[in-house]
Amino acid sequence: MYTDLVRETFVSKEGMKLDIELKDADAISESEKEELMELSIKMFPEYADLYRVNKYFSAIEPQKSWIVRHEGKIVATGKFLTKKAVVDGEELQMSGFGLLVDTEYQKLGIASRLLDLNIKVASEIGSDFIYATTENVVVDAMLRGREFALLDTKVKYHMPDTDEQKNESKRVYVHELKSGVLDRLQTANELNIGVGAV
Numbered sequence: 751m752y753t754d755l756v757r758e759t760f761v762s763k764e765g766m767k768l769d770i771e772l773k774d775a776d777a778i779s780e781s782e783k784e785e786l787m788e789l790s791i792k793m794f795p796e797y798a799d800l801y802r803v804n805k806y807f808s809a810i811e812p813q814k815s816w817i818v819r820h821e822g823k824i825v826a827t828g829k830f831l832t833k834k835a836v837v838d839g840e841e842l843q844m845s846g847f848g849l850l851v852d853t854e855y856q857k858l859g860i861a862s863r864l865l866d867l868n869i870k871v872a873s874e875i876g877s878d879f880i881y882a883t884t885e886n887v888v889v890d891a892m893l894r895g896r897e898f899a900l901l902d903t904k905v906k907y908h909m910p911d912t913d914e915q916k917n918e919s920k921r922v923y924v925h926e927l928k929s930g931v932l933d934r935l936q937t938a939n940e941l942n943i944g945v946g947a948v
C-alpha cells in the first residue's frame with residue numbers, strides 16, 4: 751500500500767541541516783521511542799501520563815512517524831496514518847497526520863516541509879483526501895495556504911478502548927486528492943473516521 755519511505759536532508763532558510771525520515775511504527779527503536787516520548791512530554795506536559803504509557807504522540811498508535819533530527823537529536827515528529835472513512839455509507843481512503851516541533855526549532859520551516867511531505871505521500875498512496883484537525887491558529891494558516899478547506903460536516907469517531915462514539919470538537923480541515931471529494935465531504939450528513947481521533 752505504501753510507497754518507499756521518505757528520507758531527506760532539509761536545509762532551513764537559516765542554513766540549518768535537518769534529517770527527515772518517515773518510519774514504520776515497528777521500525778522505531780526503543781531509544782527513539784524514549785526520545786519521542788520526552789519530546790511529547792516537554793511539549794504537552796498535561797498528557798505526560800498517557801505518553802509514558804504509550805510512548806507516542808497520539809491517542810492511537812501511529813502507523814508511521816516522521817522523525818526529524820538536528821545533529822542526531824530528535825527535534826520534531828508527527829504521525830502519518832491511512833484508513834477508511836465512511837461518508838454517508840460510502841467508503842473513502844483518508845490519510846491523516848499530526849505535527850510537533852520542539853520550541854527551539856520552531857519557525858524554521860520544519861512543519862511546512864512535513865506538511866508538504868504528508869500531502870505528497872498521501873497522494874502517492876492513492877488516498878482520496880487528507881484530514882487534519884487543529885486548535886492552533888498557526889496551523890489554520892498553514893493548512894489554508896495549502897488548499898485545505900474547513901469542513902462543516904459533522905465528524906464522528908470512536909474511542910479505541912471503550913468503543914464510545916464521539917463528535918470531533920476541533921476544527922477539521924480536508925484537502926482533496928481526487929476531484930469531487932471535497933464537494934462530497936462538504937455536502938454529506940456525516941463523516942465517520944472510525945477508531946480514534948487523528
Ligand SMILES: CC(C)(COP(=O)(O)OP(=O)(O)OC[C@H]1O[C@@H](n2cnc3c(N)ncnc32)[C@H](O)[C@@H]1OP(=O)(O)O)[C@@H](O)C(=O)NCCC(=O)NCCS
Nearest residue numbers: 849850851856857858859860861862863883884886888889
Ligand atoms: C504549529 C507548529 C507545528 C509549527 O511548526 P513550525 O516548524 O514552527 O512551522 P513553520 O516554521 O513551518 O512555520 C509555518 C508558518 O507558520 C508561522 N509560524 C510558526 N510558528 C508561529 C508562531 N508561533 N506564531 C506565528 N506564526 C508562526 C511561520 O512564520 C510560517 O509562516 P509562513 O509560511 O507564512 O512563512 C509548532 O509550533 C508546534 O509544534 N506547536 C506545538 C504543537 C502543535 O500545536 N501542533 C499542531 C497540532 S495541530
